[in-house]
Amino acid sequence: MPRKRKTPKTRKDSQDALSRALAKVVKKKGFAAVSVGHVTRMVVSVDVDSGHLIPYSVRWDGDAVLDGLVSNQASVTVAPGNHVLTWHFNHGLESTWRHKLTVEPEGQGKRVLDEKSNTSHPNDSVSSGMEIFVA
């Protein structure tokens, strides 16, 4: 027997239904937070082209962990709880560019959080993002 869809009666009902639908879409599109289990350290790596001109920035819980013009990596402390990783790349003055942001929680495999280039994303020379990690 098919499940009967509940008809919204008030505006609040409609908003709740919309929120639930949006939450489903968000999860489907990969907006969900990253669960890293019980780890204490994580390596954050940035790989950029040798012609990179404008400093990129990567922050872990608000602290600048990577801020430079060349490929680099840093190890961050992962305490139990929620953590925020934010990043920003600007390739607006480069004709050939690429960047790749990777995290590697201790004892786990690498995860690519952002990877773009002038060939794969010609219109995305400015790129920012964020990820929430749950430990």
Next chain:
Amino acid sequence: MLASCVLLVAMGASEAVGQVKDRRELETPVRGAWEKILEEAGAVDRVPKMKTEKERVDFYTKLLDQLLQTPEAREYQKLYPTDRERYLAGAMAMAADEAALARSANAASTNPRSVGLIERSGIVDLISTALQGTNLVSANDTAVTVNLSAAALLCSACRDLALPAATRYRAGHGLNRLSGSLTFGAKIPEKEITGFSGLPDTDKLFDVVVWDAKFRVLGDRDPRARDWDDALLGELGGLSNLSTLTSDAVTRAFLDADPTDVDRPKTLTAPFQSAFDSVVRQRTGEVANRIRRSLQVSVKFSGQHLTTQPGMNRYTGVLLADKGLGAFDGSLNVSYSAVQDVKIKEGTTVTLKQWKSTAGFVGSIWKGVFVANRSAELALTGEAVFPVDGDDMPVVRKKTYKGDLALKIPISDSLDLPFSVTYTNDPNELAKKSYVTGRLGITYDFGSLKRLAQGK
């Protein structure tokens, strides 16, 4: 009262900035200013209730404008000495040394041909051999140009890919100012070699080899140059850092409001990052424009030699200047040239010497008027030639001048309709125009309309 508070905050910020050695020292005040703006706007309560992405982006854009106006954010976008050193680590230790092979290039040599092809003073970036079929040659497309950059040839540190691009560039020091090119296989009409259109075989083609050496005297339009550190490392680097700092604060605010829902902050922060990216794109465009339109002055010396017969060696010295002026790019070339052993009459050879001045304004207008995202190109150029002949010159060469107005109107994504109007006192210059009346010549080409009709 409020004004006094604002003044005190501003004074406090500028006082603090007086002692700042590193941008990171300013992070606490900037974060504080941003958190205050978020709180006063009620962002944590209001953003989740907004129904559309656009509503959220507009809301965040207003808050961002507020932040970027604060003294804290302004100071954060400056370049401090320790930041420069950190970004360009090792720059001071670099030195030019071993020789290296050429790599890549793309620049035209001295082009004696047309007032419409005024030369810019830029120096080729890196080097190599490059086949160039169109830039130099006025008669056909077979010429090959080898472009050389002194820095790329003589500085191995310039190729150490472990260093930042700006550091590598600066390792070349003064060598970055010097470049040159060698072109062979070019066929040039006699009048363009001699600069005199009154010869019997004025359109006869000669095989030539051309070399030139260019030295940049003033300015540098390379974004890796030190001149642009404040803009790239300070302003744009500051914005990159500000983007991650503020994104973190926004995410953290939503996360603190409901620590159990770790998915929701991502959807609520994404519109903020979108708003910030728009600001960064706009500011980056402004910086690029500033670099592209800065003053650059170069001097160049070139030689042009016939390969199949003796005589008519041409030597030229040119001063080249470029500067953005209003909506247009202005260029000025002033040259002095001497062409040796020119046969004016049978049995008589002379050296033709002349000054030549060419000035041009090139710009884009009417963007999106004819074709979406494409502009019409307008070029206004003028040229004057002043012969410097001795007593041995058997004919009288008069001063010639030419004014040219060219307009290229886009009619599709790739096709254009070109028009040009030329006014000159040299009738030989009007010989190949589509329509001539008096000293006025008009050129047009409707071939692209035919191709457009054919769907090409």
